[in-house]
Amino acid sequence: MAAKNHQTGASSGLRLGTVLGAPVILAWSWFLAAIVITILFAPWLNTVRPDLGVWAWFVAFAYAVLLFASVFLHELAHGVAGQFYGLKVAAIELNIWGGFTRFEPQADNPRDKAALTSFVISIVGPIVNIVLALLGWWCLSAVSPTSVPWLLLIAVTFANVALGAINLLPGIPLDGGWALQALMWRLTGSQYLGTIVASWVGRVIAVGFIGWSVITPLLAGERPDPLTVAWMSLIAIMLWFSAGDAATHAKRARKMETYDLSQVIQPAIAATWDADIADTLDFANTLGHAKERTLIVVLDQKGLPYGLVDRHAAAGRLAESLDQVPAGEVARPLAGWIGVPKDITAPHLLESLTHRPKAQFSLVMDENTLVGVIDLQEFFDELLAA
Template sequence: MSTPPPARRTSGWVIGRAAGAPIILAPSWLLAALVLTLLFAPTVRSRIGDVGAGVYVVALVFVVLLFASVLVHELAHGLVARARGQQPHEFVLTLWGGHTSFGGAAPTPATSALIAVVGPLANLVLGGVFLVAARAVDATSSGEPGITSLLLYSGAITNGFVGLFNLVPGLPLDGGRVLEAVVWAATKDRHTGTVVAGWCGRVVAVGVFAWALLLPLVQGYQPNIGEVLWAALIGAFLWSGASGAVRGGKAQRAVDQVTFATVGRRAATVGHADSVARAGAAAAAAGAQEVVVLSPDGRPAAYVDRAAAASVPAEAAGTTPVTAVAVPLPVGAVVDASLTGSALVQAVGQATRLAPVVAATVDGRVVGLIRATDVIAAIRS
């Protein structure tokens, strides 16, 4: 499964590196290893008998093989991504399996689909290798299948399941990423693809839970409480990922529509020695909402607080310096008004670390102001 790059590295133990990125074992993996070992132990006991703690050792070996298969899945994503120009950020093994994050979004539908599909295909190939090896062991065995055969067949089954399940067309599964790419290619809109694949993921999440709960009832027997609980957990995980994708697709579409015209406010400019009256006249002449005060070197140094300016009596406006009703703009609190979409949002995000209001310029000329709150409101709407 692939994800956008995290704000910081995932916490956990770095156990290696591949494709220029760390391989991280998240703390939640220990919980998964413990639970899966306990769940697989009865199967081992039924095949090899009660050999005491050895049952759990064999079960743990199975779990390690399972997560090694997950790692192969994630490495397939990362290696193909790197070959297609996307640098992997990290490979993480977690409670739910694993994920790979990249340093940016795929540039084309074909690249996105290719990166997504190689993970499940790697599992299917690995499952085939396990199956061939298991049958080879059986062919050379003179008695009942032993521990090696059990582990190999388990590897074949789990890899086959992981590969096929991940090809189901719904986010956050890899098949959902492929569906997203197909819709993106058909509509020429990446975000439509994300929303469609996210809704399909929600359907899959509900279907997983319904399969475990309703199928037994339809067939006339009681559902297994353990299977229902596992299905509920998996369904909740899928629902959360799918819902996040739907929200993310809508938010990213809003981000792509951000321009200075949608989030900025036009501004007139005055000198630092001008009066409040002169600032008001300049704004009226330019049809602007705001006034920016320029320093002697032409840099946007402040902007007029409209409430403060309105409180100045008319008879005093001509003698009151505009700096008396201005809010300073730190050096660097400037963005390029010709930027659009995520580039503009990122630029505003950087500049508003210095001040909540920044000047917008075109070729060095001040054209307006942008407030961080206006950008946030435009994205949320």
């Protein structure tokens, strides 16, 4: 149940409404989790209250709903804390693993503030579960023992104790892991180092889940329960791969922070639609060099970027005709594009692209003068390379 800024988005599911200006999504996988919880909880209810009969299944399902209500409050706490620090909640999702809160990316956030924000956002979720557990324990005295409300309260109370305690473990992707990452980020100044350390702790915790399910019963002279081992192994696999994903993302983020955009900026000039292509090519060739010719961006009649000159097509037209050939007649449409200043950094370029996800090119401007073009696919390939 972690709050993640780098989440790609909520998966498909039922939209339950809007909270904090963001959609609340009940993923389809939640129903599988609810079924599993119901199947596991109903037999215990029949043991404690055999008189419930078939109603035990309805009570068990009610427990699943209450459990995920606790998860929702956990995620809501992440969202409220994020908004307090100026972040915008993009989505809250409940799924088979619990849930997550996704925030919109934020640029120009000072390191000290960002680390503190991340720590607070991470820690408030488990704290809410602990508070819910205390409230549940306090309410137990108000209901009759073994009554249906008492059974639901005792189950939800201990579930919140488990949710709070497990999520405080200092390994990514658990909330405690992101809190550890934030602390190391604040102390060392390296978000990357904090993520790598917390992700490795997360892997150790993942192995620990399996070890606990096997070693604990053996020490008690009993055989490990296959269902418990299978369930713990499933959780461990999720934790292991999520920790690995976080480490991979951190490596890419570190590369992005130091990435030199000049590697993918191709020199370019702008030309009007009716500019003579022969003269334009001659001028462009004086600016470029042997390995990387200057690109020519053709403007439409309104002065907006329209396309890139196709040098092969231009050469063919010039060979066929002695007349002047307008640049616009040998231009390929540019498709989606976004204008950026020449001193933009890779992180800020990515931030800009969140608002123009379909852009294929970035036009690099020196104030009002076009000086370069970035093929965004090439940029992404470079950035994601090992």
